[in-house]
Amino acid sequence: MDRRNFLKGSLIAGPGVALLGTAEAGAQSSNEFGSDVDILNFALIAEYFLSQFYREGGPQMSGKESRYIESIGADEDGHIAAITGTIQNLGGTPAQAPAIDFGKALASRKSFLEFAFKFENLFAGAYLNAAGSIKSKEILQAAAGIFGVEERHAAIVGRLLGRSPTGGVYVGAFSKPVTKAATLKALKPYLKGAKAAAGGAAVTT
Amino acid sequence: MNEARVFGGEPVIEFAVERDRRTFLRWAGIIGVGATFAAATAGRFASAQSDQGDIDILNYALTLEYLEADFYNRGIDAGVLSGEELTLVRPIRDHEEAHVSTISSTLEDLGATPVEKPKFKYPSGTFGDNKAFLDTAYTFETLGVKAYQGQVVNFKDAALLAAAASIAGTESRHTAVLADLTRRDPFPAPLEARLSMSKVLEAAKSFIQS
Numbered sequence: 001m002d003r004r005n006f007l008k009g010s011l012i013a014g015p016g017v018a019l020l021g022t023a024e025a026g027a028q029s030s031n032e033f034g035s036d037v038d039i040l041n042f043a044l045i046a047e048y049f050l051s052q053f054y055r056e057g058g059p060q061m062s063g064k065e066s067r068y069i070e071s072i073g074a075d076e077d078g079h080i081a082a083i084t085g086t087i088q089n090l091g092g093t094p095a096q097a098p099a100i101d102f103g104k105a106l107a108s109r110k111s112f113l114e115f116a117f118k119f120e121n122l123f124a125g126a127y128l129n130a131a132g133s134i135k136s137k138e139i140l141q142a143a144a145g146i147f148g149v150e151e152r153h154a155a156i157v158g159r160l161l162g163r164s165p166t167g168g169v170y171v172g173a174f175s176k177p178v179t180k181a182a183t184l185k186a187l188k189p190y191l192k193g194a195k196a197a198a199g200g201a202a203v204t205t
Numbered sequence: 206m207n208e209a210r211v212f213g214g215e216p217v218i219e220f221a222v223e224r225d226r227r228t229f230l231r232w233a234g235i236i237g238v239g240a241t242f243a244a245a246t247a248g249r250f251a252s253a254q255s256d257q258g259d260i261d262i263l264n265y266a267l268t269l270e271y272l273e274a275d276f277y278n279r280g281i282d283a284g285v286l287s288g289e290e291l292t293l294v295r296p297i298r299d300h301e302e303a304h305v306s307t308i309s310s311t312l313e314d315l316g317a318t319p320v321e322k323p324k325f326k327y328p329s330g331t332f333g334d335n336k337a338f339l340d341t342a343y344t345f346e347t348l349g350v351k352a353y354q355g356q357v358v359n360f361k362d363a364a365l366l367a368a369a370a371s372i373a374g375t376e377s378r379h380t381a382v383l384a385d386l387t388r389r390d391p392f393p394a395p396l397e398a399r400l401s402m403s404k405v406l407e408a409a410k411s412f413i414q415s
Contacts, residue, residue, distance in 0.1 A: 173303035
């Protein structure tokens with residue numbers, strides 16, 4: 001899919017298609033998540049988080065690293081646009097971008113990449129964890145597609161950091177899910193005033 | 206990218222057992238009976254323990270994993286890689302072998318019979334040239350990602366769905382690293398592309414010896 005077209009779009013094919021999501025592929029009861037809109041708003045916060053991080057810290061990178069970070073940031077922007085559009089198609093209210101303070105993470109190339117590595121891995125695991133709770137087949141398909149791209153980001157950032165292939169660039173033969181609670185705990189120190197956002201419930205649970 | 210181009214159209218998969226070949230061809234829609242996935246599964250009672258659709262997907266995935274594991278083993282044994290490339294590709298081989306064994310045992314747990322390892326044939330030179338090997342690896346990984354992405358939502362059983370997704374994520378990492386090693390873009394799109402079973406098998410069909 002072309003990145004530019006994707007930005008205009010939605011996770012699902014067209015108006016109304018989202019409502020076809022009665023297939024309940026892999027649906028299972030879970031205490032972690034409510035509706036698909038709740039899951040999408042949770043994902044949206046994570047995407048906003050990374051997008052802003054790359055926008056603030058990206059300019060300090062150079063050469064191939066700069067190109068990669070720019071591309072990764074564009075992916076996150078694409079995810080934001082698609083998730084926002086999907087929530088609107090579902091009749092939900094997209095979460096607002098939270099105010100974020102990345103603090104010392106932006107201090108150097110190394111701290112920037114370490115932070116990116118941590119959160120790319122974390123959010124990839126969060127997507128994997130949420131997969132079983134998504135009720136709409138179309139949204140599950142899109143979430144799987146985003147998940148794979150976050151895995152790509154994590155692997156390449158690990159490589160830029162010179163991490164070991166085993167347990168760094170890769171995380172074993174099977175990617176590991178990360179619970180919503182663990183994801184929120186990691187995000188919390190950096191979020192400012194998230195409670196005021198429309199999607200506040202997603203980040204204050 | 207045309208996956209068929211990698212081997213110049215030469216046969217690459219040779220099935221050990223005629224039954225497996227027939228199963229594979231059925232997936233590929235080559236023979237008439239149960240020609241499509243939908244036709245083959247329609248009307249079956251969906252059970253988390255023994256859903257035929259889930260079993261078909263697992264055997265399809267197993268065939269692709271066998272191909273990847275065999276390919277990497279041959280390349281590594283032939284010494285086509287060294288240094289950093291070897292350090293990055295050896296774990297990929299290990300992952301594919303883990304996928305083979307896990308999918309096989311999952312099928313057995315479900316009371317199903319895993320397909321046997323097919324015989325693969327590669328054109329001469331595949332394991333003698335570093336660039337050709339890594340290009341082919343990239344092609345296989347890309348196909349693997351698209352194959353898993355195309356099937357994740359089709360699993361009836363939630364645990365199998367999650368397992369398939371976790372394999373898909375690993376294959377995405379492989380693809381990104383191989384793209385980097387072969388000077389391709391590791392981030393071609395914000396979403397992974399996907400292919401239907403029939404499209405993936407269409408790419409493999411020309412490699413099946415008749």
